[in-house]
Amino acid sequence: xxxxxxxxxxxxxxxxxxxxxxxxxxxxxxxxxxxxxxxxxxxxxxxxxxxxxxxxxxxxxxxxxxxxxxxxxxxxxxxxxxxxxxxxxxxxxxxxxxxxxxxxxxxxxxxxxxxxxxxxxxxxxxxxxxxxxxxxxxxxxxxxxxxxxxxxxxxxxxxxxxxxxxxxxxxxxxxx
Numbered sequence: 001x002x003x004x005x006x007x008x009x010x011x012x013x014x015x016x017x018x019x020x021x022x023x024x025x026x027x028x029x030x031x032x033x034x035x036x037x038x039x040x041x042x043x044x045x046x047x048x049x050x051x052x053x054x055x056x057x058x059x060x061x062x063x064x065x066x067x068x069x070x071x072x073x074x075x076x077x078x079x080x081x082x083x084x085x086x087x088x089x090x091x092x093x094x095x096x097x098x099x100x101x102x103x104x105x106x107x108x109x110x111x112x113x114x115x116x117x118x119x120x121x122x123x124x125x126x127x128x129x130x131x132x133x134x135x136x137x138x139x140x141x142x143x144x145x146x147x148x149x150x151x152x153x154x155x156x157x158x159x160x161x162x163x164x165x166x167x168x169x170x171x172x173x174x175x176x
Contacts, residue, residue, distance in 0.1 A: 031119035042099040060127035076101030088129020092138035
Protein backbone atom coordinates (compact mmCIF):
# COMPACT_ATOMS: atom_id res chain seq x y z
CA UNK A 1 0.00 0.00 0.00
CA UNK A 2 1.09 3.54 -0.73
CA UNK A 3 0.04 6.71 1.08
CA UNK A 4 -1.34 9.27 -1.36
CA UNK A 5 0.36 12.64 -1.17
CA UNK A 6 -1.62 15.86 -1.08
CA UNK A 7 -1.19 16.47 -4.83
CA UNK A 8 -2.92 13.16 -5.66
CA UNK A 9 -5.50 13.70 -2.92
CA UNK A 10 -6.36 17.12 -4.35
CA UNK A 11 -6.98 15.49 -7.75
CA UNK A 12 -9.33 12.95 -6.14
CA UNK A 13 -11.12 15.75 -4.31
CA UNK A 14 -11.69 17.56 -7.59
CA UNK A 15 -12.77 14.45 -9.51
CA UNK A 16 -14.78 12.53 -6.87
CA UNK A 17 -15.17 14.87 -3.88
CA UNK A 18 -13.39 12.40 -1.62
CA UNK A 19 -13.63 15.11 1.04
CA UNK A 20 -16.47 17.64 1.01
CA UNK A 21 -16.65 20.49 1.86
CA UNK A 22 -12.98 21.19 1.51
CA UNK A 23 -10.75 23.72 3.27
CA UNK A 24 -7.61 24.24 1.15
CA UNK A 25 -5.61 24.98 4.31
CA UNK A 26 -6.43 21.58 5.83
CA UNK A 27 -4.27 19.56 3.44
CA UNK A 28 -1.03 18.41 4.96
CA UNK A 29 1.82 16.62 3.22
CA UNK A 30 0.23 13.21 3.30
CA UNK A 31 -3.46 13.73 3.90
CA UNK A 32 -6.13 16.07 5.20
CA UNK A 33 -7.19 17.21 8.66
CA UNK A 34 -10.87 16.66 9.48
CA UNK A 35 -12.95 18.81 11.81
CA UNK A 36 -16.28 18.31 13.63
CA UNK A 37 -19.77 19.64 12.89
CA UNK A 38 -20.46 21.15 16.30
CA UNK A 39 -18.80 22.40 19.45
CA UNK A 40 -18.67 19.89 22.27
CA UNK A 41 -17.14 19.73 25.74
CA UNK A 42 -16.21 16.33 27.09
CA UNK A 43 -15.90 15.97 30.86
CA UNK A 44 -13.49 13.57 32.52
CA UNK A 45 -14.21 9.94 31.48
CA UNK A 46 -17.06 11.07 29.25
CA UNK A 47 -17.42 9.20 25.97
CA UNK A 48 -19.05 10.97 23.01
CA UNK A 49 -19.57 10.29 19.36
CA UNK A 50 -18.78 13.40 17.39
CA UNK A 51 -19.56 13.74 13.70
CA UNK A 52 -17.06 15.00 11.15
CA UNK A 53 -18.00 18.22 9.39
CA UNK A 54 -16.66 16.76 6.17
CA UNK A 55 -18.15 13.97 4.11
CA UNK A 56 -15.58 11.31 3.22
CA UNK A 57 -15.65 9.10 0.12
CA UNK A 58 -12.98 6.42 0.03
CA UNK A 59 -12.52 5.37 -3.62
CA UNK A 60 -12.77 1.63 -4.34
CA UNK A 61 -9.01 1.33 -4.93
CA UNK A 62 -8.18 2.97 -1.58
CA UNK A 63 -8.69 2.63 2.15
CA UNK A 64 -8.32 5.51 4.57
CA UNK A 65 -6.45 5.61 7.85
CA UNK A 66 -7.35 7.95 10.74
CA UNK A 67 -5.10 9.30 13.48
CA UNK A 68 -5.82 11.98 16.05
CA UNK A 69 -4.04 15.31 16.21
CA UNK A 70 -1.43 15.33 18.95
CA UNK A 71 -2.77 18.70 20.22
CA UNK A 72 -5.81 16.93 21.66
CA UNK A 73 -3.91 13.79 22.65
CA UNK A 74 -1.67 15.90 24.87
CA UNK A 75 -4.78 17.19 26.63
CA UNK A 76 -5.93 13.61 27.31
CA UNK A 77 -8.49 13.17 24.54
CA UNK A 78 -8.47 9.61 23.26
CA UNK A 79 -9.80 8.49 19.88
CA UNK A 80 -11.50 5.08 20.23
CA UNK A 81 -12.58 4.29 16.65
CA UNK A 82 -11.03 1.69 14.53
CA UNK A 83 -8.55 3.57 12.40
CA UNK A 84 -9.76 2.43 9.00
CA UNK A 85 -12.38 3.76 6.60
CA UNK A 86 -13.42 1.03 4.17
CA UNK A 87 -13.02 1.40 0.43
CA UNK A 88 -16.22 2.61 -1.19
CA UNK A 89 -17.59 4.20 2.02
CA UNK A 90 -19.41 7.54 1.70
CA UNK A 91 -20.61 9.57 4.68
CA UNK A 92 -19.65 11.69 7.61
CA UNK A 93 -17.53 9.85 10.14
CA UNK A 94 -18.67 9.12 13.70
CA UNK A 95 -15.61 9.90 15.79
CA UNK A 96 -15.67 8.10 19.14
CA UNK A 97 -13.87 10.22 21.72
CA UNK A 98 -13.26 9.93 25.47
CA UNK A 99 -11.67 12.41 27.89
CA UNK A 100 -8.88 10.67 29.81
CA UNK A 101 -7.24 13.85 31.08
CA UNK A 102 -4.85 13.25 34.00
CA UNK A 103 -6.02 16.58 35.42
CA UNK A 104 -9.65 15.43 35.12
CA UNK A 105 -10.52 18.69 33.39
CA UNK A 106 -13.05 19.18 30.58
CA UNK A 107 -11.80 19.25 27.00
CA UNK A 108 -13.62 21.44 24.49
CA UNK A 109 -13.54 20.75 20.77
CA UNK A 110 -14.84 23.53 18.57
CA UNK A 111 -16.24 23.34 15.06
CA UNK A 112 -13.31 23.94 12.74
CA UNK A 113 -10.65 22.73 15.20
CA UNK A 114 -8.20 20.39 13.46
CA UNK A 115 -8.99 17.04 15.10
CA UNK A 116 -8.30 13.96 12.97
CA UNK A 117 -5.77 13.25 10.22
CA UNK A 118 -7.08 11.17 7.32
CA UNK A 119 -4.66 9.49 4.95
CA UNK A 120 -5.69 7.58 1.85
CA UNK A 121 -3.77 4.45 0.88
CA UNK A 122 -3.93 2.57 -2.44
CA UNK A 123 -5.05 -1.00 -1.99
CA UNK A 124 -4.21 -4.01 -4.14
CA UNK A 125 -6.58 -6.62 -5.49
CA UNK A 126 -10.16 -6.61 -6.68
CA UNK A 127 -12.35 -3.82 -5.32
CA UNK A 128 -14.68 -4.80 -2.50
CA UNK A 129 -16.58 -1.60 -1.76
CA UNK A 130 -18.28 -1.01 1.55
CA UNK A 131 -21.84 -2.33 1.67
CA UNK A 132 -22.71 -1.81 5.33
CA UNK A 133 -25.51 0.05 7.04
CA UNK A 134 -23.55 3.25 7.60
CA UNK A 135 -23.33 4.21 3.92
CA UNK A 136 -24.48 7.85 3.52
CA UNK A 137 -24.58 8.36 7.31
CA UNK A 138 -25.21 11.90 8.59
CA UNK A 139 -25.87 13.20 5.07
CA UNK A 140 -28.90 15.13 3.93
CA UNK A 141 -30.94 14.41 0.81
CA UNK A 142 -29.03 16.73 -1.52
CA UNK A 143 -25.63 15.54 -0.30
CA UNK A 144 -26.48 11.87 -0.71
CA UNK A 145 -28.01 12.54 -4.13
CA UNK A 146 -24.79 14.28 -5.22
CA UNK A 147 -22.75 11.21 -4.24
CA UNK A 148 -25.16 8.81 -5.93
CA UNK A 149 -24.32 10.67 -9.14
CA UNK A 150 -20.56 10.71 -8.48
CA UNK A 151 -20.40 6.99 -7.66
CA UNK A 152 -22.77 5.72 -10.34
CA UNK A 153 -21.06 7.78 -13.06
CA UNK A 154 -17.47 7.22 -11.90
CA UNK A 155 -17.81 3.54 -10.98
CA UNK A 156 -20.96 2.22 -12.73
CA UNK A 157 -20.21 -1.49 -12.34
CA UNK A 158 -19.34 -1.22 -8.64
CA UNK A 159 -22.09 1.28 -7.79
CA UNK A 160 -25.19 0.81 -9.93
CA UNK A 161 -27.48 3.85 -9.55
CA UNK A 162 -30.52 1.73 -8.60
CA UNK A 163 -28.66 0.03 -5.76
CA UNK A 164 -27.30 3.35 -4.47
CA UNK A 165 -30.75 4.94 -4.62
CA UNK A 166 -32.17 2.08 -2.56
CA UNK A 167 -29.41 2.44 0.06
CA UNK A 168 -29.84 6.22 0.10
CA UNK A 169 -33.61 6.01 0.52
CA UNK A 170 -33.27 3.48 3.34
CA UNK A 171 -30.76 5.70 5.12
CA UNK A 172 -32.96 8.78 4.76
CA UNK A 173 -35.94 6.88 6.20
CA UNK A 174 -33.89 5.78 9.23
CA UNK A 175 -32.80 9.33 9.99
CA UNK A 176 -36.31 10.85 9.77
